[in-house]
Amino acid sequence: NLVMAEVVRPELLTRTFDRQIIVKSIGTYNYHVYDFVLNTRMTTKKVFADSEDVVDAQSFLRQQPKPVVDPAMFGAAEGKNVILVSLESLQSFVLEREVNGQEITPFLNDLIEKSFYFEHFYQQTGQGKTSDAEFLVDNSLYPLPSGAVYFTHAQNTFESLPSILKERGYYTAVFHANDKTFWNRDLMYANLGYDRFFSLTDFDVREDNSVGWGLKDIPFFEQSIGMALELPQPFYGKWITLTNHFPFELDEADKLIDYDAGSANLSRYLATVRYLDESVKRLFELAKETGLYDNSIFVLYGDHYGISSEYYRALARFLGREEITPYDHIQLQKVPLIIHIPGMEGKRIATIGGQVDVKPTILHLLGIETRPDRNFGHDLFSVNHPSYAILRDGSFITEDVVYTEEACFDRATGEPTDEAKCESFRERAEQELRYSDEIIYGDLMRFMLGGTDTAPQIPRLSMYK
Numbered sequence: 001n002l003v004m005a006e007v008v009r010p011e012l013l014t015r016t017f018d019r020q021i022i023v024k025s026i027g028t029y030n031y032h033v034y035d036f037v038l039n040t041r042m043t044t045k046k047v048f049a050d051s052e053d054v055v056d057a058q059s060f061l062r063q064q065p066k067p068v069v070d071p072a073m074f075g076a077a078e079g080k081n082v083i084l085v086s087l088e089s090l091q092s093f094v095l096e097r098e099v100n101g102q103e104i105t106p107f108l109n110d111l112i113e114k115s116f117y118f119e120h121f122y123q124q125t126g127q128g129k130t131s132d133a134e135f136l137v138d139n140s141l142y143p144l145p146s147g148a149v150y151f152t153h154a155q156n157t158f159e160s161l162p163s164i165l166k167e168r169g170y171y172t173a174v175f176h177a178n179d180k181t182f183w184n185r186d187l188m189y190a191n192l193g194y195d196r197f198f199s200l201t202d203f204d205v206r207e208d209n210s211v212g213w214g215l216k217d218i219p220f221f222e223q224s225i226g227m228a229l230e231l232p233q234p235f236y237g238k239w240i241t242l243t244n245h246f247p248f249e250l251d252e253a254d255k256l257i258d259y260d261a262g263s264a265n266l267s268r269y270l271a272t273v274r275y276l277d278e279s280v281k282r283l284f285e286l287a288k289e290t291g292l293y294d295n296s297i298f299v300l301y302g303d304h305y306g307i308s309s310e311y312y313r314a315l316a317r318f319l320g321r322e323e324i325t326p327y328d329h330i331q332l333q334k335v336p337l338i339i340h341i342p343g344m345e346g347k348r349i350a351t352i353g354g355q356v357d358v359k360p361t362i363l364h365l366l367g368i369e370t371r372p373d374r375n376f377g378h379d380l381f382s383v384n385h386p387s388y389a390i391l392r393d394g395s396f397i398t399e400d401v402v403y404t405e406e407a408c409f410d411r412a413t414g415e416p417t418d419e420a421k422c423e424s425f426r427e428r429a430e431q432e433l434r435y436s437d438e439i440i441y442g443d444l445m446r447f448m449l450g451g452t453d454t455a456p457q458i459p460r461l462s463m464y465k
């Protein structure tokens, strides 16, 4: 069964992305054995961790400067609903770009002019893809070097953004029209403190409103706005889009861009990106029509890349380059972060950041102090935030250099440069990733938040229902 499963769905077990698919592929009995082994492995690391282990990680985090708030921004969105949108596979290179004289993302291009737009914002996900992006955003911790933390450590103690907001009177919800067990979301969300998860069964999903992975993004927003209006306010709501997912399928009628990019995959991607853009436009229309707009802020982020290196030849041609160099590859990990606050003008922000920074940045806007000793990210509106991003594979971007595949590049020119220029930050990047991993493997947040629980983890019985 295991061999067959690996043939039919490569990476099924290493990525462990869907409980139900794994069960279907390897059988219920094998799944229980697999889950037991996975859990025992994780539990062992946790059992041997004690409050001493937290000292190194915590002293590392405590060295971070205390954020100095920007009085114009701190609390600028206090008490407002937070509408967080995960934009499936949206990379920054499609923004502000035209094909055949047509913008690929006309609505977003317009929106960034009226928003805080972080132009040098990077995705930091690993194998957990969408769920890793969610994890970064909600916890300001890095995802794991392999596997999906949503699966492997769904029972850890976290100080999540929804749980902090709940203490401040927020209602917290997620909208995603996929099976609730995908990425183990149902269990993880409960642990992160989400009050409600509107998943597949809450939506009216039919053949005529679905494509590819499921419900199309426009009907998804249309249906979910009604649900959001029923929620107590203020709320923190996370909307996870789906249509712009590989293999980028779209109904003819939804194709607003038809451009031959020299690769069928890239051409399809441009069309589904265009559709995603249209769906976000619809979300804003609906928010305005229903009155939600005025008492909400919108935080939109791309979750991870959509065009993998397999398609780099076509992408290089599309971008008018000879090839995609390792330096270019890092530039391609840029995803948009757009924060729209009705009533505020916004601006383009050149600081370098990543998904790990979203949690403290949102807290800053809501007027809630952040704890640098519990977060790896920085609030990007604070006056003294650093400017860098560390990617999950150890690559990093600072103001001066880009480091990847053991090579150091000048950030301004993209030319290889003296390795010594990358050396000091390379150490920091390694430490940052290592301490974050240690916190997750040892479930150290339980000590950092003041708990003394050293009891071994009990296998996740709820999964055996």
Ligand code: GP9
Binding pocket: 128, 129, 130, 131, 178, 182, 240, 242, 245
């Ligand atoms: C599925 C969606 C897509 O629910 O989040 O998953 P991905 O493959 O992008 O991680």
Ligand code: MN
Binding pocket: 088, 089, 129, 130, 303, 304
């Ligand atoms: Mn995704």
